[in-house]
Amino acid sequence: MRACSVGRPGISYRAGSKMPWISAFASGSVISEESKYAMYADGELSDTGSLPAELGREVSMSGKKKRGKVVSYNKWGYIFLIPFVLVYVIFQLIPLVTTIYNSFFENYRQGLMQVGPNFVGFDNYKAILTNGDMWVYAQNTFIMWILGFIPQIIVSLLLGAWFSDTRLRLKGTRFFKTVIYLPNLIMASAFSMLFFTLFSDGGPINSILMQIGILDSPYSFLSHAGSARGLVAFMNFIMWFGNTTILLMAGMMGIDTALFEAAEVDGATSTQVFFRITLPLLKPILIYVMITSLIGGLQMFDVPQILTNGTGDPMRSSMTLIMYLNKHLFSKNYGLAGALSVFLFIITAILSMLVYRFSNRKEA
Amino acid sequence: MANNNGQQLKKGMNIHVRRTLAYIVLAIISFLCLCWFYILVINATRSHADLQRGFTPIPSSFLAKNMNGVLHGTLPVFYGLMNSLIVSSLSAVLCTYFSAMTAYAIHAYHFKMKRFMFTFILMIMMIPTQVTALGFVQLIDKMHLRDSLIPLIVPAIAAPITFFYMKQYMESALPLAIVESARIDGAGEFKTFNTIVIPMMKPAIAVQAIFTFVSSWNNYFTPALILNSDKRKTLPILIAQLRSADFLKFDMGQVYVMVAFSILPVVVIYLLLSKFIVQGVAMGSVKG
Numbered sequence: 001m002r003a004c005s006v007g008r009p010g011i012s013y014r015a016g017s018k019m020p021w022i023s024a025f026a027s028g029s030v031i032s033e034e035s036k037y038a039m040y041a042d043g044e045l046s047d048t049g050s051l052p053a054e055l056g057r058e059v060s061m062s063g064k065k066k067r068g069k070v071v072s073y074n075k076w077g078y079i080f081l082i083p084f085v086l087v088y089v090i091f092q093l094i095p096l097v098t099t100i101y102n103s104f105f106e107n108y109r110q111g112l113m114q115v116g117p118n119f120v121g122f123d124n125y126k127a128i129l130t131n132g133d134m135w136v137y138a139q140n141t142f143i144m145w146i147l148g149f150i151p152q153i154i155v156s157l158l159l160g161a162w163f164s165d166t167r168l169r170l171k172g173t174r175f176f177k178t179v180i181y182l183p184n185l186i187m188a189s190a191f192s193m194l195f196f197t198l199f200s201d202g203g204p205i206n207s208i209l210m211q212i213g214i215l216d217s218p219y220s221f222l223s224h225a226g227s228a229r230g231l232v233a234f235m236n237f238i239m240w241f242g243n244t245t246i247l248l249m250a251g252m253m254g255i256d257t258a259l260f261e262a263a264e265v266d267g268a269t270s271t272q273v274f275f276r277i278t279l280p281l282l283k284p285i286l287i288y289v290m291i292t293s294l295i296g297g298l299q300m301f302d303v304p305q306i307l308t309n310g311t312g313d314p315m316r317s318s319m320t321l322i323m324y325l326n327k328h329l330f331s332k333n334y335g336l337a338g339a340l341s342v343f344l345f346i347i348t349a350i351l352s353m354l355v356y357r358f359s360n361r362k363e364a
Numbered sequence: 365m366a367n368n369n370g371q372q373l374k375k376g377m378n379i380h381v382r383r384t385l386a387y388i389v390l391a392i393i394s395f396l397c398l399c400w401f402y403i404l405v406i407n408a409t410r411s412h413a414d415l416q417r418g419f420t421p422i423p424s425s426f427l428a429k430n431m432n433g434v435l436h437g438t439l440p441v442f443y444g445l446m447n448s449l450i451v452s453s454l455s456a457v458l459c460t461y462f463s464a465m466t467a468y469a470i471h472a473y474h475f476k477m478k479r480f481m482f483t484f485i486l487m488i489m490m491i492p493t494q495v496t497a498l499g500f501v502q503l504i505d506k507m508h509l510r511d512s513l514i515p516l517i518v519p520a521i522a523a524p525i526t527f528f529y530m531k532q533y534m535e536s537a538l539p540l541a542i543v544e545s546a547r548i549d550g551a552g553e554f555k556t557f558n559t560i561v562i563p564m565m566k567p568a569i570a571v572q573a574i575f576t577f578v579s580s581w582n583n584y585f586t587p588a589l590i591l592n593s594d595k596r597k598t599l600p601i602l603i604a605q606l607r608s609a610d611f612l613k614f615d616m617g618q619v620y621v622m623v624a625f626s627i628l629p630v631v632v633i634y635l636l637l638s639k640f641i642v643q644g645v646a647m648g649s650v651k652g
Contacts (some may be wrong), residue, residue, distance in 0.1 A: 076553040079471030081481060084466040088488075088522035091515070095499030096491070102498055162386045167379060168385055178638040179394045184639075185634050187582040187601045190626035190647060193607055194404055197619055203420035209588065211418065238396065246642060270382065299492045302584045302600075309608050322494050322585070329498060329589060337498045345495045352490035 078266035103338030124339035145297030147233030160248035188302035225317035251285035408620040430617040455520035456577040461523040467530035489524040533568035
């Protein structure tokens with residue numbers, strides 16, 4: 001039973017007791033997505049869901065005669081929360097508030113002169129909306145995200161279906177899973193630097209392509225908008241499809257095996273099974289994967305920043321929103337940086353809401 | 365009967381074809397994932413002049429020389445390695461310990477704010493660090509912590525994603541009866557947490573420590589905003605510096621060694637512990 005993956009039978013036991021399929025499908029070393037979704041149910045679970053908690057409380061009631069004792073234990077809940085709350089408020093909440101605050105002030109540097117901070121209301125927002133740069137960069141970000149996401153989701157679905165297909169019985173799935181997840185962990189900036197050297201005019205890729213005879217002269221990948229964006233998208237694809245595969249596979253193993261068996265009895269081909277059963281039942285997880293990937297895509301920075309040396313060239317066609325933000329932060333243009341941050345915050349918040357809504361609907 | 369057999373045979377063939385196809389695709393994809401590392405390692409062993417002549421798949425013997433060149437070159441690579449190591453390991457330790465503590469507070473105690481706190485942490489989980497970077501930089505300036513490693517380490521204490529993972533793990537693997545029996549034996553709450561809860565959480569802590577270490581090791585955005593002196597820079601900043609410097613002046617063999625320095629430690633850790641990591645992904649899937 002590899003399902004007791006994290007080394008403790010508890011996890012697989014709980015997942016198993018809730019959803020019998022996971023123990024049946026124990027070949028996959030992944031813990032159910034289901035249990036994660038369950039957690040989203042507005043914190044309900046912590047009180048009602050877990051048996052041990054219930055048990056514990058009972059013991060505590062019978063074990064302790066004095067009521068005051070119980071209360072004095074529970075104050076430790078607050079004490080243990082102090083580090084988190086303190087650090088969160090100082091290093092994340094205050095910065096968030098001051099970022100929003102900054103967005104209402106004119107505050108930038110012109111040469112050596114510091115302008116502001118002067119209160120200007122929504123002028124920064126107006127400036128950033130009418131300037132047009134943000135739209136171009138948003139478009140770039142979206143194009144590079146979608147170029148990476150489409151192959152990613154196709155490959156991940158295919159691999160997920162193969163890995164979780166019991167009839168196929170692929171050997172060495174553990175090896176393949178290890179390999180496809182590897183690129184996700186490497187330093188994006190170093191990977192990007194590696195690609196820059198490999199795809200440079202005198203780099204190995206050009207030299208290989210010329211040796212084979214595909215090219216006569218080196219192709220400068222980074223001076224064409226298409227190939228520069230393509231490289232960024234390709235790197236994102238390589239780095240993230242392993243992660244997506246593992247998520248989708250967890251979802252696929254959550255599908256009731258009886259459905260597959262019934263389809264097999266009815267003589268359905270594996271293609272039919274995939275499109276008629278797997279895909280429709282996988283929809284909630286697909287949506288989850290897509291939205292979280294979009295949130296990640298919005299934060300695209302390291303790869304294009306290093307690849308293009310922060311310029312987003314050629315013709316700023318691979319400049320992303322966060323690169324734009326980074327530029328404003330470095331030039332101490334805090335007013336516009338604030339407004340841009342608020343926009344990004346709002347978009348992320350909306351996308352996150354969608355994730356929660358879909359997760360909750362699945363729960364219900 | 366014959367018909368049935370035929371169908372069986374056809375299906376069998378079908379499976380074989382599909383299996384072969386699957387192996388071919390998997391082989392191509394594995395190649396796509398791994399070839400970069402192969403080229404990187406090969407090129408790191410070759411000399412600059414050798415590299416200019418074009419690509420060969422056979423390693424050469426300049427690795428030691430290139431490494432020596434990188435460590436004694438213009439870039440503070442040794443400091444970079446040390447700083448990256450310090451930031452990532454301390455972040456991993458603080459993040460896992462305090463996330464476990466936060467999760468334990470929500471898991472084991474019943475208090476008024478409990479449900480609110482849980483919902484709140486779930487809500488802030490998705491806020492990207494880049495969005496608050498402006499306020500963060502200003503705050504660091506006000507605290508006079510610019511060019512210090514502290515602002516890269518301490519914020520790891522408040523990590524909603526790690527908290528969430530720990531909480532979920534506790535749901536399944538930490539029966540409160542054990543905590544209760546420790547109380548009966550007279551252990552204080554803090555001692556119970558340190559001597560009973562933390563050891564029981566080891567598997568979850570290991571997985572999350574790796575994830576935190578890796579993401580801290582790879583982090584480029586925040587350190588680039590905060591660190592500016594050579595002695596403080598972490599590896600990703602040095603990579604960026606390498607990229608923005610006049611490229612032709614660099615010894616290409618050394619560039620590859622430098623990239624290898626940044627990538628390979630994580631690859632080694634991963635290969636040693638991949639079993640746990642791949643399993644941990646689905647649970648901590650809110651990442652990225």
